[in-house]
Each structure stands twice: as structure tokens, then as C-alpha cells.
Amino acid sequence: MADTDFMPLDGWDHIELWVGNAKQATFWYEHALGFDRVAYGGPETGLRDRASYVLEQGEIRLVLTSGLRSDSEIVRFAAKHGDAAKDVALQVPDVSAAYRTAVERGARSVAEPRWEEDEHGRVELATIATYGENVHTFVNRADYAGPYLPGFVSLSPNGHAGDDVGLIAIDHVVGNVELGKMNEWVEFYERVFGMTNIVHFGDDQIQTEYSALMSKVMADGAGKIKFPINEPAEGKRKSQIDEYLEFSEGPGVQHIALQSSSIVQTIETLKGRGVIFLDTPETYYDDVQGRVGEIDEDYDDLKRLRILADRDEDGYLLQIFTKTAQDRPTLFFEVIERHGATTFGEGNFKALFESIEREQALRGNL
Ligand code: FE2
Numbered sequence: 001m002a003d004t005d006f007m008p009l010d011g012w013d014h015i016e017l018w019v020g021n022a023k024q025a026t027f028w029y030e031h032a033l034g035f036d037r038v039a040y041g042g043p044e045t046g047l048r049d050r051a052s053y054v055l056e057q058g059e060i061r062l063v064l065t066s067g068l069r070s071d072s073e074i075v076r077f078a079a080k081h082g083d084a085a086k087d088v089a090l091q092v093p094d095v096s097a098a099y100r101t102a103v104e105r106g107a108r109s110v111a112e113p114r115w116e117e118d119e120h121g122r123v124e125l126a127t128i129a130t131y132g133e134n135v136h137t138f139v140n141r142a143d144y145a146g147p148y149l150p151g152f153v154s155l156s157p158n159g160h161a162g163d164d165v166g167l168i169a170i171d172h173v174v175g176n177v178e179l180g181k182m183n184e185w186v187e188f189y190e191r192v193f194g195m196t197n198i199v200h201f202g203d204d205q206i207q208t209e210y211s212a213l214m215s216k217v218m219a220d221g222a223g224k225i226k227f228p229i230n231e232p233a234e235g236k237r238k239s240q241i242d243e244y245l246e247f248s249e250g251p252g253v254q255h256i257a258l259q260s261s262s263i264v265q266t267i268e269t270l271k272g273r274g275v276i277f278l279d280t281p282e283t284y285y286d287d288v289q290g291r292v293g294e295i296d297e298d299y300d301d302l303k304r305l306r307i308l309a310d311r312d313e314d315g316y317l318l319q320i321f322t323k324t325a326q327d328r329p330t331l332f333f334e335v336i337e338r339h340g341a342t343t344f345g346e347g348n349f350k351a352l353f354e355s356i357e358r359e360q361a362l363r364g365n366l
Pocket of ligand 1: 172174255344
């Protein structure tokens with residue numbers, strides 16, 4: 001624990017996505033994924049250059065932002081990378097201390113510590129850079145009672161929005177970086193955040209007939225914040241990470257994993273609303289019960305909904321992955337329900353990657 005004392009993290013604050021059309025994207029997150037829109041910031045509230053919608057479900061907070069003019073940094077980002085995560089913001093007890101420590105330890109500054117105030121109180125914010133054009137904003141909102149940040153107004157939940165689907169928290173956020181860069185970013189999270197590498201997969205473990213990748217999972221001392229980092233590895237054909245890097249035009253967030261309190265119900269509802277998930281071959285279900293053993297759920301439900309299961313020494317987990325959330329083969333979402341298991345479904349990687357590769361082949365990118 002001593003290693004992590006220099007950078008205490010209280011948890012996730014929010015993930016902000018910079019997108020081409022936040023107004024329409026928000027509709028999908030509300031009506032398909034079950035989020036409530038709770039706050040808005042834009043020209044009407046004094047933010048001249050953007051429109052920004054704050055969405056919540058359980059403890060998850062997503063922010064969708066579009067720029068309003070072609071010279072906007074947000075518009076340029078979304079044009080280059082497609083709709084993508086920009087900021088994985090973290091709550092810290094002391095923003096100035098977190099920022100100072102991060103910069104002293106080699107992080108690049110994006111925005112220095114500042115207090116923002118309105119009638120609801122004050123928030124301290126500061127931002128550092130990570131891989132690609134992504135950033136981490138440090139947030140301390142202990143003295144703030146507003147809906148999100150100064151510059152935003154509360155919205156009463158839209159009466160036409162879908163009910164929530166049982167998503168409760170952010171589990172992990174995965175980054176894809178270039179060939180040979182994984183260890184550089186692993187070292188960044190060790191040095192700047194005091195994180196440790198809790199899981200490592202080599203290309204011998206994550207390999208299909210065609211492509212391979214390597215992955216290391218970085219976690220903070222409390223185990224709340226988990227950042228897996230992937231890089232492509234040599235395979236017979238183009239790795240799915242290479243496809244991501246090509247269409248994202250650089251490193252970025254590959255997937256955001258959201259915990260469900262009841263994944264069978266969550267996926268039943270999401271599929272009923274038309275959310276499209278990766279398929280899993282029928283044969284996966286021939287031996288899953290033998291591999292994972294007794295679980296609370298009915299294996300028939302898992303098979304019907306194409307939910308994956310895996311077990312580690314601490315328990316089991318259930319998971320499923322959406323197809324990419326925009327036309328570019330870049331960002332997607334994972335829904336995960338943990339029953340003690342602390343790992344990431346390694347037993348499912350082969351099935352998952354083969355499923356992704358079928359999609360990749362359809363796009364002519366394999
Ligand atoms: Fe994941």
C-alpha cells in the first residue's frame with residue numbers, strides 16, 4: 001500500500017466522450033442504455049463553444065460533448081478519432097496535491113489546478129495527459145452540491161426516457177496503444193499513479209488463428225480503478241488492436257466495462273431495446289458449465305442471451321460485449337457482473353476475440 005499513498009484515488013468521477021452530435025448520442029444512451037440525463041451545459045448556460053449532456057445510472061456518470069464550430073478542439077477531435085472517450089476523470093481528496101505529484105512524476109500538464117464556483121459551491125479541477133489525446137481530470141467535489149459542475153443546470157429526467165437497465169458502476173476502462181508501447185504506459189501508471197500490474201497476458205495466451213494482442217491490467221491500491229492496456233502483437237493477419245488504431249487514428253479507449261446488478265435482466269432489456277452485442281458460437285455453451293461450475297444464474301439464460309461466464313480463484317463473473325458503438329470499429333461497451341471474481345474473464349478471451357474477428361472480417365479488415 002505504501003507505494004500508492006502518494007496518489008490516493010477516491011473513485012471514478014466521470015467519463016467524458018467527445019462526439020459528433022451529443023444531442024442524438026444522448027438519446028441512445030438514455031433510451032437504449034437506460035441512463036438518465038441529469039444536467040446540461042451549453043450556450044444557454046454560458047458555455048459558448050459546446051453542448052454537453054450529463055448522464056447517470058447507478059454510480060456511473062457519462063458526459064457527452066459536442067463542439068459547435070469547425071475550429072473547436074472538440075470538433076477536430078471527433079473528426080479525427082470518431083466519437084470517442086476523451087477524459088477518464090477521477091475523484092481525489094486533494095486535486096492540487098494529485099496534480100503536483102503527477103507532474104513531478106512526469107505526467108504532462110493539460111490544465112493547472114483551479115476552483116470553479118457557482119451558487120451550489122465549489123469544485124477543484126486539474127487535468128493531465130495520458131495515451132493518445134486522452135486525459136485524466138482530477139476532481140474534488142466535496143464542497144459542491146450542484147448537478148455536475150459550474151456551468152451546468154439540472155434537468156429533470158426526461159419523461160420519455162427508458163427505465164434504467166440495472167447498470168450500477170464503472171468496472172474498468174481499457175486503453176489500446178501502439179505496438180511496443182504497452183510497457184511505456186504500464187510504467188506511466190506505475191510511476192504517476194502508483195498503480196500495480198495485477199494481470200498480464202502475453203500473445204501466447206491471447207491468440208487466435210489470425211491475430212494476437214498483449215495486455216496488462218493496472219490497478220490502484222484500493223482496487224477501485226482498473227486500467228487494462230492492450231497493444232497489438234504479430235499474428236497471421238491484422239490484429240483487432242491494429243484495426244482500432246487505424247480507425248481511431250491513434251491510441252484511445254477501446255472499451256468501457258459497466259457492472260450490472262443482474263446481468264441476465266440487463267441484457268434481456270438491452271437486447272429488447274435493440275442494443276447489438278457480439279455473438280458467441282453455440283459450441284461455447286457445450287463446455288462452459290463444466291469449466292465454471294455452479295452459479296446462481298440459469299445456464300439456459302446465459303446461452304439464450306449469449307452471456308459469457310468465467311471463474312477465478314475468488315469467484316465467478318458473467319460478461320458480454322456490445323458491437324462497436326459507432327460506425328468506426330473503435331469504442332465498445334462491456335457489461336459485467338462479478339460474483340467475487342476479480343479478474344477479467346481470461347477464459348473467454350479466445351471466444352471473444354474470435355467473435356470480434358468475425359466482425360473484422362466482415363469489414364474487410366482482417
Ligand atoms: Fe473488459
